[in-house]
Every structure is written in C-alpha cells, then in structure tokens.
Amino acid sequence: MLRYDQLSYWERAQYLSDQTFGIIGAGLVGMSTALSLRERFPTEKIVVLERGYLPTGASTKNAGFACFGSPTELKDDLENMPEARVWETVALRLEGLELLQKRVGAVQMDYKNCGSWDLIGQQEATLEPDFLDYLNGALKQNFGLEQVYSTDHNFQQTFGFQGYKAAYFNAYEGSIDTGKLIQTLYKQCIAADIQFLFATEVKHWVSSAQNVEVHTQHGTLEVQQLFLCTNGFAQASFPNELRPARAQVLLTKPLAHCIKGTFHSDRGYYYFRDIGQRILLGGGRNLDFETETTTTFEQNAHIRAALIAKLTHEILPGQAFEIEQEWSGIMCVGDEKKPIIRSLNKNVHAGVRMGGMGIAIGSAVGDALSKMV
Numbered sequence: 001m002l003r004y005d006q007l008s009y010w011e012r013a014q015y016l017s018d019q020t021f022g023i024i025g026a027g028l029v030g031m032s033t034a035l036s037l038r039e040r041f042p043t044e045k046i047v048v049l050e051r052g053y054l055p056t057g058a059s060t061k062n063a064g065f066a067c068f069g070s071p072t073e074l075k076d077d078l079e080n081m082p083e084a085r086v087w088e089t090v091a092l093r094l095e096g097l098e099l100l101q102k103r104v105g106a107v108q109m110d111y112k113n114c115g116s117w118d119l120i121g122q123q124e125a126t127l128e129p130d131f132l133d134y135l136n137g138a139l140k141q142n143f144g145l146e147q148v149y150s151t152d153h154n155f156q157q158t159f160g161f162q163g164y165k166a167a168y169f170n171a172y173e174g175s176i177d178t179g180k181l182i183q184t185l186y187k188q189c190i191a192a193d194i195q196f197l198f199a200t201e202v203k204h205w206v207s208s209a210q211n212v213e214v215h216t217q218h219g220t221l222e223v224q225q226l227f228l229c230t231n232g233f234a235q236a237s238f239p240n241e242l243r244p245a246r247a248q249v250l251l252t253k254p255l256a257h258c259i260k261g262t263f264h265s266d267r268g269y270y271y272f273r274d275i276g277q278r279i280l281l282g283g284g285r286n287l288d289f290e291t292e293t294t295t296t297f298e299q300n301a302h303i304r305a306a307l308i309a310k311l312t313h314e315i316l317p318g319q320a321f322e323i324e325q326e327w328s329g330i331m332c333v334g335d336e337k338k339p340i341i342r343s344l345n346k347n348v349h350a351g352v353r354m355g356g357m358g359i360a361i362g363s364a365v366g367d368a369l370s371k372m373v
C-alpha cells in the first residue's frame with residue numbers, strides 16, 4: 001500500500017489537503033455526523049477514515065430493531081437510574097428515530113412498523129398491572145405518544161412459543177434492513193461530497209491550537225476538527241467510562257412457518273425477528289460477560305449453545321431448522337446507559353457508548369456532535 005508521501009499532487013490535493021473535518025469510523029454515528037456537518041457547512045471538506053473495507057463494528061451487523069425501550073428494560077432502568085435520566089434517554093432515542101426516518105425514509109431502509117413484543121419467561125415476574133399505565137402516561141405526557149404498551153393475551157396462540165407466560169406489546173417499534181440503511185447513508189454522503197478513506201486505521205492523533213494531526217498506517221493528514229465515532233473501539237480514550245461488548249447472532253435457513261415481528265426477552269438480553277422466512281436470534285451476552293468484553297469478532301460456543309436451545313425449545317418448538325449464517329459485532333456499554341457526547345479539547349469531539357440502541361440514538365448523536373463546532 002502506498003504511503004501518503006508517495007501520492008501524486010492530485011491525490012494529495014483531492015484527499016488529504018485542507019480537510020476541515022475528519023471523522024474516525026464509518027458506522028451509523030460517523031456517517032450521521034458527516035451528514036449533519038454537511039447541512040451546517042455546505043462547502044467545507046469532510047473526510048471519513050475507516051479502518052475496514054466495510055464499516056467494521058456494529059452498524060452493518062446489528063439485528064435491525066428500531067426500538068426505544070421494552071417495559072421490562074425500562075423497569076430495570078427506573079430501578080437503577082434517576083427517573084428524569086430514564087426519560088432523557090428515551091427522548092434521545094425517539095429524536096434519533098425521527099431524524100433517521102426523515103433522513104433515510106421508511107422505504108429506503110425497509111422500515112416495517114410491525115410492533116415489538118417483550119416476552120416474560122416462566123421464572124420471571126410479570127409486571128404490576130398499573131406499571132404499563134404509568135409508562136403509557138409518561139410517554140403521552142412527555143412525547144405525545146398514545147397507548148404505546150399493552151398486554152397481549154393471545155401471543156401464545158398467535159406465535160406458538162413455549163416457555164413464556166406473558167407478553168407486552170409495543171405498538172411503536174419496528175424493524176429495518178440494516179444493510180440498506182447503511183448503504184443509503186453512504187450514498188447520501190457521496191452525493192454530499194463527503195470523502196471516505198477505507199482501509200485506513202487511525203493509530204493516534206496530536207492536537208495543537210490550530211489543527212489535529214491524524215496518524216494512520218499510511219501516513220499523517222491534518223484536519224481542523226476531529227470527531228471520534230469509534231464506539232466499542234474507543235476504550236483507550238475513555239478507559240473508565242466504556243467497554244466493548246460483543247454480541248452474537250444466528251440466522252436460520254428459510255422456514256416452512258415463520259413468525260413475523262420483533263421480540264425481546266430477559267430485559268433485552270435476547271432478541272429475535274423475522275428476515276424473510278428466516279429467524280435472526282441474538283443475545284446471551286449476560287451468560288458470559290467477561291469473555292464478551294472484547295473487540296474480537298468470534299463466536300462463543302457456550303452462548304451459541306444457549307441460542308440454539310432457545311430456538312429449539314422456545315421460539316420454534318416442534319419445527320426443524322438449520323443455521324444458515326452466524327456472526328458477531330462489537331457494541332459499546334458502560335456503567336451509565338447514556339451515550340458520551342463530549343469535546344476532549346477544542347478540536348477533538350467524541351460520540352460513543354451507544355449501548356444496544358444505536359439505531360435509535362445514532363442520528364441524534366451525530367446531530368449533537370455536528371453542533372459542537
């Protein structure tokens with residue numbers, strides 16, 4: 001691979017010189033930041049630096065749930081976070097989903113307003129009857145959403161699941177095609193004259209009063225403002241505030257009978273949905289937190305076995321299935337369930353720690369980052 005000092009005059013002028021904004025990471029947050037910057041600065045040069053030949057984190061590997069909170073997850077949050085913070089986080093998710101709908105459009109990301117079900121296992125406690133009323137009241141008062149959650153008394157007959165004793169329906173959640181979403185954002189970036197340097201890993205950067213020197217494996221380029229959108233790979237910059245979290249997914253071959261919709265269970269630690277006639281099932285990180293705190297893209301055999309057991313006994317009981325594909329991606333979590341949107345100095349800014357709801361908050365985080373300059 002040629003080093004930057006071996007490039008031609010034309011190449012340097014086009015790709016390296018006079019860059020105003022540099023963004024590290026071509027995931028949902030990096031591309032959203034680029035597009036929001038372009039809306040504010042129509043003529044400045046913007047370059048996205050991505051170490052993979054494709055985005056290589058979570059944005060092209062996720063399950064595609066356009067979600068903002070299941071009742072059991074919100075209950076968990078309300079028990080562990082101040083109430084105002086819980087609703088601030090929900091507000092950011094709803095704002096991000098709205099921005100995503102506006103920017104990308106339902107058709108372009110194959111958005112299906114199929115609703116979601118929060119499934120309660122036999123050993124778990126059901127929710128107090130008035131808790132759904134409290135959530136519905138708060139969502140109406142804070143965001144004008146009518147009757148978000150309800151108890152689905154017929155879920156067992158509808159879906160044929162086993163091992164669940166209750167289900168709560170969320171009428172406002174849905175599914176997207178993750179690949180189409182990222183490809184649409186990429187096309188919008190190209191149309192907005194945003195440059196991409198793929199296969200470019202940023203090793204470190206050095207800030208001065210005027211600019212930031214960005215050191216990559218191919219050489220160094222200068223930008224005036226740098227945005228760190230590397231989520232699960234940003235631990236070196238935030239050692240005490242975030243950590244990587246691997247998430248694993250299985251996809252079945254097409255099934256004779258396939259349920260439709262998006263489903264969560266065990267406070268969001270498991271999730272499944274249909275893709276065509278297939279089931280995508282992910283999760284189980286809570287079975288082995290220590291091993292899953294990693295940036296390595298591998299499968300965990302113990303978690304895989306638990307996912308297979310879930311498919312066999314709970315999701316597809318009595319139906320034969322085969323696994324067509326499996327993969328893992330790297331998310332980012334921390335003790336606080338809230339993204340970090342912060343300036344590290346006057347010309348370096350970070351939008352990281354998206355948790356398990358980056359689809360919902362990614363656009364809002366990009367928008368907030370673009371307003372930091």
Ligand SMILES: Cc1cc2nc3c(=O)[nH]c(=O)nc-3n(C[C@H](O)[C@H](O)[C@H](O)COP(=O)(O)OP(=O)(O)OC[C@H]3O[C@@H](n4cnc5c(N)ncnc54)[C@H](O)[C@@H]3O)c2cc1C
Binds near residue numbers: 060066329
């Ligand atoms: C299996 C799985 C299922 C999920 N399901 C859902 C879901 O259903 N709904 C939902 O809302 N969220 C879900 N998520 C989470 C969601 O995908 C993420 O929160 C979101 O994609 C984060 O986007 P990002 O742009 O911040 O990070 P990423 O997509 O990880 O992008 C960061 C980019 O930075 C690049 N990078 C890192 N370091 C460097 C460097 N030094 N130099 C250059 N480039 C670098 C990486 O290659 C990567 O492309 C899921 C995640 C996984 C893994």
